[in-house]
Amino acid sequence: MDVDALSPSQKDALGQLQALMNGGDADVAIGVLDSVNWDVQRAAEMIFDNGVPPPLSRPGSRTNIEHFEVDDSEQGLLIPTSSGREFRPVRTPSSGLTVRPVRALIAVITLPLRLITSILRFLFRILRVPFPQFVPFTWSSLSYRSHGLGNRHDSRLMDPRSVAERWVRALEEETGAVCISRSGARNNLDSSVNDHGVSSGTDAAGPSTLTARMGPNDSTVEDVELKSLPDFFLGSYENFVRTCEKSAKIGCVILVSEEHDDVPEFKRSTLTDPTLLKLVQENDIIVWGGDIRDKDPWSASQKLQATTYPFVAFIALQARRTTGPGTASAPTLTILSRHQGPCIPSTSAPTAAQTLATHLTDHLLPRVTPFLARIKAQAAERERERALRAEQDRAFEESRQRDKERVERRLAEDKRAEDERRLRAEAEEQRRAWHARRMDWRRYERRALVTREPRPGESGRGKTMRVGLRLPDGRRLVRFFGESDSMTALHAYVDSHFIPAELAPDSDPHAPPGGATPGEIGLVEEVQSSGRSETQWWGFQLVLAYPRKELAWEPSRRLGDVDVLKSGGQLVVEMVGDMGSGDGKGKEKAAAAENSDDGYETED
Structure with missing residues (x-):
């Protein structure tokens, strides 16, 4: 088809493609273009993705891109929303999967040509000669031209951050400048200069190692002065605009x-201009850039309606325009201004550094800065309120936790006190049961184990022995025993004096408590099964007053076999346990009377 036969709009679409x-x-x-009804974006998708674009909704229709004025009315077109977006993202059509085998075959066939082309490009780059385009339109020219090495389908090479890093690195090599953050570190290295005036740093900025397109105003003299570039945002365009929105910058x-022939001069003059860089740095402007040969910058150019290059646009949050009076809405990202075209002459060109600096100083910053400062102040106030609420919530949670711990501690104390009361009650019940059983045994002992005193002249029980006893309550007892009587009889006699007076001897039981074995054998079995020692079971012990000597209970031992009692003796009853009401002070009384003389004499 003849180019002259095209309409002006078709010629414009052809030029863009x-x-x-x-x-x-x-x-x-x-x-x-004719296969997609002269839609530049769809044609670019078809070329860049090497696939077939999805069919149009109706034949002969054309997707028109809406043009906006360069002012605050261009709102809501910078980031995707749930309700849709003005410009569709560049995506890979599913039908592109059908051509992958063909592409792989072509890649194998053209591999020798690619190797030869790479060697020639390397040689031309060393000689600083532009590499000629031998074949104006090939299969490889229908795809993205990656700035790095490797397969373009490598996820690392196609990552927006990696693409941005490669573009910035290439920009530094081409301009001989470095980003501001890196140049600050590099200036520190410049302080270590040798005697010949050469920097000892290995990364000092030098002349470009890349061959740039020569223009009429290009100079062949290399600028050895250290230059700086803006600190570019390394990431995708979507992340860039979200960062601007979130940080209100x-x-x-x-x-x-x-x-475009104007791009090399724009890179060398505008992007390295000290005045413009100072404005960008002082006002904390976030800068993002790229070459439209890459997918993400191409998508950004469609959203920002870039028609020529170099292209510069400023965006920021602005109040959303509402139709109803008195209605308030959240601010939205807005295209503040767009500048595209050459940067020469330096005083009036659209993308000249002086033009951009004047625009920032006189128009954009005075108009936008107060609104952004108000947004930041509101965000800071919200953050303070959030921190205050968080502090209040934390204090409330700590108070609640303290109250909870106090309640739990009180419940634990109540439970412990209840357990102690229960244990005391159980112990008291056991003590009462024990004393009741001991009282039953005392009464049985008084009837069955306490022998009567020998009569005068009675010789069946051996020699009569006179034993004096001092009880814990101070009473004195004198009792006569036969030398053949056992020590059980002496202990049972003492034990019977702890029976209350209201319990008469006539009511004493004839059988031992609990069906135990009658007699002394049953008593021994009771003592052994009680879990107490012999002294603890009796609750007292018999002690010779002077010299002090304890007389242990030996059930089968005769009193006549006890050396200290062969001729009788004086014994003191000492309490070793709780014997009931009124017996608490018995041990002290017995100890006080231990060394006193009771006035009795032992009968020979």
């Missing part, structure tokens, strides 16, 4: 195309 394809054959470009978008 050829700019994206680094020139290319016009007939092939016209064929691609001004964003600067820089888009270039190597096919």
Whole structure:
């Protein structure tokens, strides 16, 4: 098809597509555009993704891109929303999967040519000669031209951050400048200069190692002065605009195309201008840029409606325009201004450093800065309120936790006190049961184990022995025993004096408590099964007053076999346990009377 036969709009679409394809054959470009009804974006998708675009909704229709004025009315077109977006993201059509085997075959066939082309490019780069385009429009020119090595389908190479890093690195090599943050570190290295005036740092900025497109105003003299570039945001365009929105800062978008003759001068003069860089740095403007040969910058150029390059746009949050009076809405990202075209002459060109600096100083910053400062103040106030609420919540939680711990501690104390009361009650019940059983045994002992005193002249029980006893309550007892009587009889006699007076001897039981074995054998079994020692079971012990000597209970031992009692003796009853009411002071009384004389004499 003849180019002259095209309409003005078709010629404009053809020019845009050829700019994206680094020139290319016009007939092939016209064929691609004609297959998608002259839609540049769909044609670019078809070329860049090497696939077939999805069919149009109706034949002959054309997707028109809405044009906006360069003012605050261009709102809501910078980031995707749930309700949709003005410009569709560049995506890979599913139908592109069908051409992958063909592409792989072509890649194998063209591998020798690619190797030869790479060697020639390397040689031309060393000689600083532009590499000629032998084939104006090939299969490889229909895809993205990656700035790095490797397969373009490598996820690392296609990552927006990696693409941005490669572009910035190439920009530094081409301009001989470095980003501001790196130049600050590099200036520290410049302080260590040798005697010949050469920096000892290995990363000092030098002349470009890349061959730039020569223009009429290009100089062949290398600028050895150290230059700086803005600190570019390394990431995708979507992340860039979200960062501008979240931080309430001004964003600067820089888009270039190597096919435009004005781009090299723009890189060397505008992007390295000290005055413009100082304005960007002092006002904390976030800068993002890229070459439209890459997918993300191409998508950004469509959203920002870039028509020529170099292209500079400023974006920031602005109040959303509402139709109803008195209605308030959240601010939205807005295209504040767009600048595109050459940077020469330096005083009036659209993208000249002086023009951009004047625009920032006189128009954009005075208009936008107060609103952004108010947004930041509101955000800081919300953050203070959030921190205050968090502190209040923390104090409330600590108070609640303290109250909970206090309640739990009180419940634990009540439970412990209840357990102690229960244990005391159980112990008291056991003590009462024990004393009741001991009282039953005392009464049984009084009837069955306490022998009567020998009568005068009675010789069946051996020699009569006179034993004096001092009880804990101070009473004195004198009792006569036969020398054949056992020590059980003596202990049972003492034990019977702890029976209350209201319990008469006539009511004493004839059988031992609990069906035990009658007699002394049953008593011994009771003592052994009680779990107490013999002294603890009796509750007292018999002690010779002087010299002090304890008389242990030995059930089968005769009193006549006890040396201290062969001729009788004086014994003291000492308490070793709770014997009931009124017996608490018995042990003290017995100890006080231990060394006293009771006035009795032992009978020979």
